[in-house]
Amino acid sequence: MAGHFNPDNHNHGAPNDQQRHAGDLGNIEANENGIAEFNLLDQRISLFGQYSIIGRGVVVHANQDDLGRGGQQDSRTTGNAGGRVGCGIIALAAQ
Template sequence: METSSALAALLFILSIHGGNSYYQRNGFLYGTGWGDWSGWNGYPQTFYVSSRDRLYCWLKDLLQRIAKQIQTEANQGGSNRAVAVIRGENVNGTVWFTQGKESDPCLIQGEIKGLTPGLHGFHVHQYGNLSGGCISAGPHFNPYNKTHGGPMDENRHIGDLGSIEAGADGVARFRIKDHMVKLHGKNSVIGRAVVVHAGTDDLGKGTADKRTESLKTGNAGARLACGVIGIAAP
């Protein structure tokens, strides 16, 4: 905030003290020296642009670009890390999210204990509301209204992360890089929820009587544990 205010003050000062060689008439730009600009009624109007004015224009443009970048980063939330503390009946763990720029893949890694050995559906859900347990988290996060799929599919929910696998000790340790999960921008997952399911995610490939639910949830079963994704310290 302080940086943005300082840049705004600099731009204001430049607008007062810079560019004295220019003036405007009927939408045409004129000057007081020699150059090659077009001028009044289509006739050549020449003037000289001083080094001071060139510096003024360059500096003003630079400061405007910096101010725009700062505002963009502020709108994105300004954090490259997020965390979800996972809790359920006899199930607990932590999931970390890390992303640089919005265009970078998001690294999702963590450890969840208390699971039965095998695969468990693992998704980002729409809401960070856990007031009624994990069911309050709503459906998978799906702002583009796609059908359910696997992490590598083009047609998938943003929240579709497939399954994580627990070993014989009941612990799932995982490290996922995903190109659709974002910590920045309008589709940020911050404030939403991570849910771990009882069964395996079929990645939208279910058939026969499983087909309809497969395209919604991946037939991953009951919600065992969940946690809200919050901003983490850098």
């Protein structure tokens, strides 16, 4: 997996920040069984055009993302979210 999807070259941020990586989609929390359900409507990313996420990766990090506000060395780039514990590629399903 590469770095955060950032076509506008912004600092890391929260999903509702005016300036953020296009791929900054916030935090999810898994239950005691490690299962998380997540539903997000985002106005920046899309399935087509400049902000298309098709072919891009989704990464689940070990720690909570500080949304660029933590003051750590990597807060402004990765949210100081720790190691990668899961990942996948976004694709359109064949019909």
